[in-house]
Amino acid sequence: MINHQHTAPTAAQMIPGAALRKTAMPMRPGAALRKAAMPMRPGSPMVRAPMVRAPMVRAPMVRAPMARVLLAAAVLAACGDPAVDRAPAAGLSIGELLGGADTLHARAIEPREFTFPRDHGPHPEFRTEWWYFTGNLTADDGTMLGYQLTFFRSALTDSASFVSAGGGDGSAWRARHAYMAHFAVTDGSRGQFHAAELFSRDAAGLAGALSNGSGSGVVSAVVRQPRLRNGISDASAGDVSGLHVWLHNWSAISLSYETLPLRLRAVDGNIAIDLVLEAGKPVVLQGDRGLSRKGAEPGNASYYYSLTRMPTFGSVRTRAGTWTVTGASWLDREWSTSVLSPGVTGWDWLSLQLSDFTELMMYRLRRDDRTVDPFSAATFVAADGSTLGFTADEFVMTPVTEWRSGDGVSYPIGWRIEVPSLDLALDIMTPVPNQELDLAVRYWEGMVRATGTRDGRPVSGRGYLEMTGYAATPGQAR
């Protein structure tokens, strides 16, 4: 909890105003931000500074906004107007925050050619990007464990402005990007959940992403840093082989020149993971050949691919002990500059690894008029790796059971999903209702189980469910 409690205030400081302005408008920034700001728990002020309940979007592109919204929220919190905190947060203007015309960053407008391993690395010409690892694991004694380790990159300014401001010529601390990371572990057998976050800049070796073949500015920023002698942590210390993504002592580092196997390490207090993710099923390009549209406007889209099933082994430490585990992980990779359309208030996203060696990813974007946005989508990955895409009218996600957090935010933690054309019907439930990440940005993300039928045969599975935008609903928070 330490981390969770004490780095929270940092969120308020992670405010790329420039980026924000570019992202958010056209609207009065003040007004929109104020609306976005959600009340925070009273708590000890020192320990817990500005917590903003900004609704998040998580769909494909949705996670990108997360960093963005978080930053926006932080600005708000920084304004420190108590009245703002007390005001009920109106329907989040996530769309506004994530939309807008940003001419300084590249945008996802049409399908592109993906090249690996280069595209596993960063795309600094886009404003936002993330590496989103989740996984379900089983210990020797049958303990069910889940983990989430996410690295968000967020550009603080565009490359041209950065260079014209002299960035890159002086101090090694100069940075064009900020990183935020979330780490969570769920003990499904004991009903325990722990989450933490870190923030840092992409400079001096504190945080960053590298991959062989990625000849980007991000790389040059890291190369500039002094090499770590006697470094305990070797990421970034020089030869980039495979993929390196890290923030302080949380990292995802390739064990060889190939991207996979990849070693994931994170620790917060006595909660830790040390996992190796091995190559499994091939890359899945989401949406239209990897272009995932989130709105009708051209450019309101992201590039999105997934690694849906990576055999995983390693160890997990929780308060209850240390386990040797095996299981399967899922990586979502997404980068974008603007994504959401006006009116989108949040999303429900689900990934499932089913017992018949298939996977399912689906998300629905919720609009402020309580309807489902037509850009909601799903992807089915067959056992052989081939994919089928579904549009909003081709699948149904129905909330069944709700869980209410301590301060009154309700999340639908049980779902019924149906994909008629696959003859697939599943009930989604979680062994741990409270998997709310009460961090600078507040959302629910956690391990789930699925049971149901496909083609009339019983099927089961495990996966991860993410729900954002609930804490921001008027009247619900506090």
Add this chain to the structure above:
Amino acid sequence: MIPILLRAGARYHLRHRWQLVLALLGVALGVAVVVAVDVATTSARRAFVMSTEAVSGRSSHEILGGPDGIADSVYVRLRRTFPASIALAPIIDRYVSLPSHDGRVLRLLGVDPFAEAPFRDFLGTRDSRLDVERPAVEAPLDIGVLITTRSLVFARATAADMNLSVGDSVQVAFAASTHIAVVGAIFEPRDDASRLAVADIVFADIATAQELTMRPAAAGEAGGGTIDRIEVRALTDHADSAIAAFRTALPVGLRLIESEARAGATARLTRAFDTNLTALALVALVFGMFLIYNSVSFSVVQRRPLFGLLRAQGVTRREIFAQIIVEAGALGVIATIIGIAVGSALGSVLVHLVSRTINDLYFAVTVGAVRLETITFAKAAVLGVGATVAAAMPPAFEALRAPPRAALARAVLERRTSRSAPRLAAGGIAAALAAALLLSIPSRSITLAFAGLFVLILAGALVTPATTILLMRLLRPFAARFGAVGRMATGGVTASLSRTAPAIAALAVALAVGIAVTLMIVSFRSGVVRWLDQSLQADIYVAAPGVGADRTGVTLDSRLAPTLRGVPGIAGVSTYREVSLLLDQADPVRNPEPNLVRGAQPDLVRMLAFDPFERHRAAFEVLDVPAGGAWRAFDNGAVLISEPLAYRRAIGAGDVISLPTDRGSALFTVAGVYRDYASEHGVIFMPRATYEAWWRDRAITSLAVFVRDDVSTDEVIAGIRELPAARGVIIRPNRGLREATLQVFDRTFLITGVLRLLALIVAFVGVTGALMALQLERARDVGVLRTLGLTPLQVWSLITSQTALMGLSAVILAVPLGIAMSWAMVHVINRRSFGWSFDLILVGAPFVQALAVGIAAAVLAGLYPALRMARVRPAQVMRGE
């Protein structure tokens, strides 16, 4: 308390208004000087402490690196090794000046906004003492802008003061280079305390701070940038054990110290300075006490007939005693209130002198506001009222003791005073012995030294009656030549001893303090001049411009020294690298220095890595020379330490001193102790080679250039100025540096001079008042004399010669007292306060000055009563009977 007594008292004082005013003035001035000094020193200290607290935030510990700071990579490695529960914040903390804004000096605090939250709130999180500017007014605090551009964050008041708004450009100068930065954000501190604390701090992202203060050569050097320190805070329930574990894991050369240790060591730098100012202020208050004693006893004496009458009518002793004390108390209260008012005003003048001296000698501080602390009021009240009541005690007891009938007779009192003179003198001699004893106790206590000084003053006061009687007796034959008037003048002084003695004592002490302080300053200054003449051996000195006393970060372009040697006309060059070291605390495990005084707190000392040109060695007056010579030891790697440091650590040639190096704590042999007045906290001269063996740092802070005899200094200076690496540096010829140093010296003692002047004014006012009262009281005697046939001229000369005789007595008393006090100041107080020694030089000027002031005060005091009484019509006075 009987109302009629109070009314009688009030009536009495109203009738003797001038007397009341003078008494009030005496106490008020005494209190005012104490308040002024207190206001000045506490404001300066408070400004420093508040800005230090604002700067160190909530860190519990900090990691200090070597003189060249801590490499970025070290921080990154620590951050990537230790979990987030060990909060770390990289800090750059430097003083910069803004040439674009009148050269205003600000403390530049470079921070990583992402690491800030556990430590400080200035960059805009809620719950902090500070609130970020509303977007409606100014740009919100935009961390992105801070990190991506070269921008600064100002507090609203600071920005307003400099007429800055978001987007404006400012020039920022550090060492020899100047950069442009932009106002990136402005924040509004939430409350007055925060506002004061950050008034002279400008925040920036660590990247910006690094770019603005980067050493010229550092950019091209391998190894990248550096930070000044790392703040540490354990965010776990078991912080102590977490910190302990963290400490053991730190790389060699990094020291983890408690945050308060460094701030405390810096704050302690001015302690001796503050104590000395306070002591001087107390001297002024002591004069005030003399005046009170004088005027209260005067009022008692004058009312003896009244008190006698009252006693005869049944008023008890206790009631009369209470009456006198209440009167004194009221006097004290009124005087204290006036004193506080005057003192606060005076304090705002003094604070500039004090803060300038602190800036010259100790550390950079800007006193944003003069604040009256409650403790100042309390001190003033206790001193003012307490001193008044205490001074009123003896006369009150006097009134108490007298039997009703005797009380009526004034002569009884005078007889008793005369009779008690030998007893008082004996007490005085005892006090003098006690003072000598106190001063010779082999202690290091400054308080004890000042106690000795005050007892010495007391001794002077106690011997005054006897000395006066003796003196008058000696003078009588001489005075008799002037006839009856002459005899009466000498007789008159002893006849009213109860009133003349305190006045003479007050004047004598004031003059003695004047003599002592002047002698001390003159002696010290001549010591400094001699020292400067010896130590400023080189012809030209080259240094980067710096702010404040710590020059660790202010270094020369590393290319300067090599290229300098190519300038024609140069015989040789010495290089200095000046760094500030926080010496280890006494700790048998971590600091094996055997001589270190137990319990010693960490000291901030200056160390210079010195590579001397051969001729430069003559610049050192080595006081403690080891066998084989100090320089031979120095050449073998030993260090020279300055006299104050040797005194403070009780070490000498051949001993060892423990220093924190980049390779851990190490013991260095002391090659010798040399005379130095540059720093009261100590200076260490280390051979450059030794320094480079123990520290990574290779920078140079300043250079001393020796010019060939056949070349003019100006020519060489011109040659140096042409060097590209010399851009922005300060080049001073020997004479310039000498003058600048003496200027600082004189500035330092300006405040001493001001205080001495104030003390003298208090004494002058008091003595004048006392003498005037005395003479006016004798109006009836004069009337009698006039009736007996004395001409107005004779009366006039009688009175003025009487006061002149008193002045003379004071001067004669002041001379030995002044010499004794100056001896104590030079050899005990200065030694203990600052650790340096110099010879007491007896020059004539202060004595002549004392004679002139003493006689002038006395004569001036006699003039008015003399004029008035000379004009008195005898009949009128007699009728008043």
